[in-house]
Amino acid sequence: xxxxxxxxxxxxxxxxxxxxxxxxxxxxxxxxxxxxxxxxxxxxxxxxxxxxxxxxxxxxxxxxxxxxxxxxxxxxxxxxxxxxxxxxxxxxxxxxxxxxxxxxxxxxxxxxxxxxxxxxxxxxxxxxxxxxxxxxxxxxxxxxxxxxxxxxxxxxxxxxxxxxxxxxxxxxxxxxxxxxxxxxxxxxxxxxxxxxxxxxxxxxxxxxxxxxxxxxxxxxxxxxxxxxxxxxxxxxxxxxxxxxxxxxxxxxxxxxxxxxxxxxxxxxxxxxxxxxxxxxxxxxxxxxxxxxxxxxxxx
Amino acid sequence: xxxxxxxxxxxxxxxxxxxxxxxxxxxxxxxxxxxxxxxxxxxxxxxxxxxxxxxxxxxxxxxxxxxxxxxxxxxxxxxxxxxxxxxxxxxxxxxxxxxxxxxxxxxxxxxxxxxxxxxxxxxxxxxxxxxxxxxxxxxxxxxxxxxxxxxxxxxxxxxxxxxxxxxxxxxxxxxxxxxxxxxxxxxxxxxxxxxxxxxxxxxxxxxxxxxxxxxxxxxxxxxxxxxxxxxxxxxxxxxxxxxxxxxxxxxxxxxxxxxxxxxxxxxxxxxxxxxxxxxxxxxxxxxxxxxxxxxxxxxxxxxxxxxxxxxxxxxxxxxxxxxxxxxxxxxxxxxxx
Numbered sequence: 001x002x003x004x005x006x007x008x009x010x011x012x013x014x015x016x017x018x019x020x021x022x023x024x025x026x027x028x029x030x031x032x033x034x035x036x037x038x039x040x041x042x043x044x045x046x047x048x049x050x051x052x053x054x055x056x057x058x059x060x061x062x063x064x065x066x067x068x069x070x071x072x073x074x075x076x077x078x079x080x081x082x083x084x085x086x087x088x089x090x091x092x093x094x095x096x097x098x099x100x101x102x103x104x105x106x107x108x109x110x111x112x113x114x115x116x117x118x119x120x121x122x123x124x125x126x127x128x129x130x131x132x133x134x135x136x137x138x139x140x141x142x143x144x145x146x147x148x149x150x151x152x153x154x155x156x157x158x159x160x161x162x163x164x165x166x167x168x169x170x171x172x173x174x175x176x177x178x179x180x181x182x183x184x185x186x187x188x189x190x191x192x193x194x195x196x197x198x199x200x201x202x203x204x205x206x207x208x209x210x211x212x213x214x215x216x217x218x219x220x221x222x223x224x225x226x227x228x229x230x231x232x233x234x235x236x237x238x239x240x241x242x243x244x245x246x247x248x249x250x251x252x253x254x255x256x257x258x259x260x261x262x263x264x265x266x267x268x269x270x271x272x273x274x275x276x277x278x279x280x281x282x283x284x285x286x287x288x289x290x291x292x293x294x295x296x297x298x299x
Numbered sequence: 300x301x302x303x304x305x306x307x308x309x310x311x312x313x314x315x316x317x318x319x320x321x322x323x324x325x326x327x328x329x330x331x332x333x334x335x336x337x338x339x340x341x342x343x344x345x346x347x348x349x350x351x352x353x354x355x356x357x358x359x360x361x362x363x364x365x366x367x368x369x370x371x372x373x374x375x376x377x378x379x380x381x382x383x384x385x386x387x388x389x390x391x392x393x394x395x396x397x398x399x400x401x402x403x404x405x406x407x408x409x410x411x412x413x414x415x416x417x418x419x420x421x422x423x424x425x426x427x428x429x430x431x432x433x434x435x436x437x438x439x440x441x442x443x444x445x446x447x448x449x450x451x452x453x454x455x456x457x458x459x460x461x462x463x464x465x466x467x468x469x470x471x472x473x474x475x476x477x478x479x480x481x482x483x484x485x486x487x488x489x490x491x492x493x494x495x496x497x498x499x500x501x502x503x504x505x506x507x508x509x510x511x512x513x514x515x516x517x518x519x520x521x522x523x524x525x526x527x528x529x530x531x532x533x534x535x536x537x538x539x540x541x542x543x544x545x546x547x548x549x550x551x552x553x554x555x556x557x558x559x560x561x562x563x564x565x566x567x568x569x570x571x572x573x574x575x576x577x578x579x580x581x582x583x584x585x586x587x588x589x590x591x592x593x594x595x596x597x598x599x600x601x602x603x604x605x606x607x608x609x610x611x612x613x614x615x616x617x618x619x620x621x622x623x624x625x626x627x628x629x630x631x632x633x634x635x636x
Contacts, residue, residue, distance in 0.1 A: 296353045
């Protein structure tokens with residue numbers, strides 16, 4: 001309730017609606033010129049056209065913001081408004097405060113993501129006139145589920161910071177800092193570490209280490225929920241992605257070029273889903289524990 | 300009436316090195332208005348938080364209406380209303396909505412909430428402002444809504460943290476009479492903490508004085524005054540005519556008088572026993588007309604500052620002893636070399 005009515009949520013919602021429809025427009029113009037025929041419905045979400053990024057990349061970029069905005073002053077706000085002490089003095093368990101904060105945010109995120117995703121699909125359907133297959137629909141729903149969990153991770157993280165930090169500004173800065181590191185610098189860090197452990201300075205080293213180097217870099221990258229999510233989303237939304245790990249020439253021999261079925265794609269990203277859900281629960285558990293051990297006092 | 304409502308036994312809270320509350324033993328009877336007095340940082344808020352189970356005591360325990368405050372905080376909070384200092388409300392909700400929200404958190408039925416909210420809004424004089432958003436409220440209005448909020452669950456015990464802070468004199472009078480009414484008419488037990496002596500004196504049955512986490516004195520105001528007297532400290536405030544230089548020397552010659560001071564137009568006479576009778580006789584004998592004679596020590600201000608001075612002196616003594624001991628130790632070491 002409070003979340004929906006709050007001004008800053010409306011601002012970010014408007015931003016997301018506008019960018020989503022812009023990306024849909026981009027996708028439609030892009031599709032018209034490409035003339036591709038397979039999985040057109042999915043292409044509505046993934047295609048970028050006339051210099052407008054796709055819906056998927058917009059959501060990957062703006063999603064964390066939604067999570068952070070919903071969570072960053074969850075507890076600090078109650079403290080600065082001085083309502084926390086009044087609520088804590090009522091006969092309710094203390095964890096229901098933090099559970100309520102998290103569940104309300106989660107519900108809102110799921111609602112928003114699914115509404116956006118389905119409405120984009122509906123408008124796209126009207127524009128193209130091509131009905132989606134059941135599999136495409138399934139893929140979109142799985143993708144939206146991934147997105148929701150991913151955004152909930154950021155909600156949990158910012159809620160955690162809001163428990164730990166003294167004021168809302170500090171907690172917002174910390175959450176945005178983590179997001180920037182995950183989105184921009186994780187790749188650099190992963191590359192540096194991988195090159196340190198498996199150097200590839202000459203041909204011989206390149207021959208011996210390239211496999212280890214690449215696997216390690218990928219592993220480190222996957223610590224970042226941003227990478228995890230992008231990988232999972234592109235696998236789900238693009239049936240031609242056949243593997244998320246290193247593919248050797250042997251494993252390709254005898255393979256028939258074609259699309260993966262939804263079940264097979266899901267099998268590929270199952271670990272990603274588990275990882276994202278675990279990260280989300282870990283951040284919430286962190287904020288829960290910190291809040292329960294924290295002393296509620298007015299100074 | 301003699302039923303004990305709030306009891307603490309050896310209640311202690313330490314934050315690392317610092318002891319916020321030290322071995323607090325307190326028992327407050329049903330229907331009593333008890334004032335916790337002390338300067339800022341004396342441990343008053345920590346005590347109230349431990350009573351509500353929001354902070355865990357390091358040692359000892361507290362019970363309210365027979366329920367342990369640490370083990371059964373939900374049960375305690377069901378029968379205790381807490382008004383924090385500088386209470387806050389959800390700014391985007393109206394005063395009435397805020398009250399309804401509290402009612403729902405207490406698991407009251409919609410019907411009860413509506414009835415009680417209207418009654419309480421009228422009682423604190425907020426009916427007119429009840430449909431305005433609370434972010435537009437002034438400090439005093441928030442405080443009044445806070446009292447309605449506390450009373451909504453019909454608590455047996457009301458704990459108020461600095462309830463009079465930042466309220467104008469008119470609002471203060473209303474608040475004080477309301478607090479008195481809560482105790483006398485409704486039979487609720489009230490624990491309030493404050494550093495404003497004057498109001499506490501007006502409404503409290505008993506007071507406890509807190510310094511550096513310890514309760515150094517506890518009792519009714521007249522009891523505390525008597526105890527001061529037993530410790531041999533009397534101060535007479537008097538004025539006489541003609542007010543000439545000889546007055547002071549006559550007064551200081553009276554048997555038992557310690558020293559004479561001047562404060563504005565009055566004379567302060569410090570002594571170790573009650574010398575009122577001697578003073579009157581001596582002054583009359585010397586041809587003075589006594590205009591005013593007042594034994595100080597009966598009001599809380601005096602008691603308070605006396606106890607503070609005492610506590611501070613003890614603290615200083617302890618520290619200087621420590622210092623001396625340390626210096627002696629160093630000297631001993633040096634001479635030993």
